[in-house]
Amino acid sequence: MHSWPAPALPQIPGTGRPVRVHDTATGALVQLDPGPVAGLYVCGITPYDATHLGHAATYVTFDVLGRALRDAGHEVRYVQNVTDVDDPLLARAVRDGIDWTRLADRETALFREDMTALSVIPPDVYLGVTESIAAIVEAVARLEGDGTAYRLAAPDAAGADIYLDISRCPGFGSVSGLGRGEMLDLFAERGGDPDRDGKRDALDPLLWRAEREGEPAWDGAGLGWGRPGWHIECTVIALTHLGMPFTVQGGGTDLAFPHHEMSAGQGCALTGEPTYASAYVHQAMVGLDGEKMSKSKGNLVLVSNLRADGVDPMAIRLALLAHHYRTEWEWTPADLTQAQARLARWRQAVSTNGGPAPDALVDVLRERVADDLDTPGALAAMDDWAAESLRAGGSDLAAPGIAARAVDRLLGIRL
Numbered sequence: 001m002h003s004w005p006a007p008a009l010p011q012i013p014g015t016g017r018p019v020r021v022h023d024t025a026t027g028a029l030v031q032l033d034p035g036p037v038a039g040l041y042v043c044g045i046t047p048y049d050a051t052h053l054g055h056a057a058t059y060v061t062f063d064v065l066g067r068a069l070r071d072a073g074h075e076v077r078y079v080q081n082v083t084d085v086d087d088p089l090l091a092r093a094v095r096d097g098i099d100w101t102r103l104a105d106r107e108t109a110l111f112r113e114d115m116t117a118l119s120v121i122p123p124d125v126y127l128g129v130t131e132s133i134a135a136i137v138e139a140v141a142r143l144e145g146d147g148t149a150y151r152l153a154a155p156d157a158a159g160a161d162i163y164l165d166i167s168r169c170p171g172f173g174s175v176s177g178l179g180r181g182e183m184l185d186l187f188a189e190r191g192g193d194p195d196r197d198g199k200r201d202a203l204d205p206l207l208w209r210a211e212r213e214g215e216p217a218w219d220g221a222g223l224g225w226g227r228p229g230w231h232i233e234c235t236v237i238a239l240t241h242l243g244m245p246f247t248v249q250g251g252g253t254d255l256a257f258p259h260h261e262m263s264a265g266q267g268c269a270l271t272g273e274p275t276y277a278s279a280y281v282h283q284a285m286v287g288l289d290g291e292k293m294s295k296s297k298g299n300l301v302l303v304s305n306l307r308a309d310g311v312d313p314m315a316i317r318l319a320l321l322a323h324h325y326r327t328e329w330e331w332t333p334a335d336l337t338q339a340q341a342r343l344a345r346w347r348q349a350v351s352t353n354g355g356p357a358p359d360a361l362v363d364v365l366r367e368r369v370a371d372d373l374d375t376p377g378a379l380a381a382m383d384d385w386a387a388e389s390l391r392a393g394g395s396d397l398a399a400p401g402i403a404a405r406a407v408d409r410l411l412g413i414r415l
């Protein structure tokens with residue numbers, strides 16, 4: 001699947017610092033030490049609705065992480081999936097009377113446009129589930145072959161569903177750190193089936209769903225016709241294109257359990273290696289009117305709608321960066337007006353002939369971004385430089401250009 005055009009990454013003097021992030025698994029800040037190449041896997045969209053600001057916050061956050069890692073001298077290998085066949089997508093296609101592949105294509109295209117407008121550096125590998133079926137079938141067959149997966153007859157299907165025996169995954173639970181009761185609640189809430197009769201453990205995730213009437217299905221060879229369960233796609237794509245352990249598994253906080261827990265468990269079961277990712281980094285939920293913004297609730301502010309209203313995508317990006325990724329927040333119209341005013345001030349400040357020396361600004365931008373992606377701190381530093389430039393001017397003729405390139409390189413804000 002093609003991704004989207006890459007924005008230019010301007011050069012600035014010097015090198016960035018080692019990057020620290022908050023790791024959900026340990027509950028602590030960890031310094032990333034990936035070596036020359038950092039492997040970044042961020043779970044992609046299920047393309048049944050347009051990109052809302054909660055999604056945009058996630059992809060912008062991990063874009064900033066990728067920029068910080070590049071600035072620190074690492075090459076970044078970025079992998080992202082598209083869940084282009086899954087229950088919610090199929091249900092929406094039926095509801096709207098549209099072919100599910102057309103719905104997925106349309107919404108994926110819109111996502112690419114949004115990401116391009118928001119100046120998000122595209123993944124190096126961008127893969128749909130439907131492009132990964134053969135590799136998934138091979139992985140599930142391997143798990144079944146060594147007794148880590150098992151079959152369960154389905155009353156409404158000719159074939160059998162296949163589940164992972166989670167007891168065969170040592171370390172299961174170490175990503176989310178949740179107790180069993182919480183796991184059971186979240187599993188039921190987020191696409192799992194804890195009450196399915198015959199499972200060895202209520203938390204065992206579905207690996208392969210046997211073909212049902214009216215649903216798309218692929219030839220799974222020894223597995224029979226069917227389609228992949230949700231979590232196995234990410235494990236297989238990550239193992240194929242990054243290997244274990246990779247540097248960062250990213251996504252929204254609602255993916256920590258079950259999705260990332262199951263992804264890691266499957267990875268460990270497939271490889272025998274204990275560590276799936278060196279750090280698990282999660283973007284806090286963005287709310288609207290007192291509720292989490294989500295497709296299922298329907299309370300969405302869409303990036304594409306804001307763009308259609310003529311809002312500068314850089315103002316949308318600035319509005320997102322004004323909140324730290326680990327802080328939950330609610331979108332209000334004031335977020336946008338403040339970001340628009342900030343963007344205008346910054347643009348004015350870099351449009352002058354000379355300004356205050358930029359060295360300290362570049363230093364603080366690098367320090368803030370590398371320190372657990374403190375984007376509000378980075379924005380404040382640029383605010384100070386811009387205020388000083390507009391108040392007193394400055395004699396450093398290179399300063400406006402360097403300041404503009406620094407916020408572009410590190411924050412993805414094009415002035």
Ligand code: ZN
Pocket residue numbers: 042043044081234259263
């Ligand atoms: Zn995923």
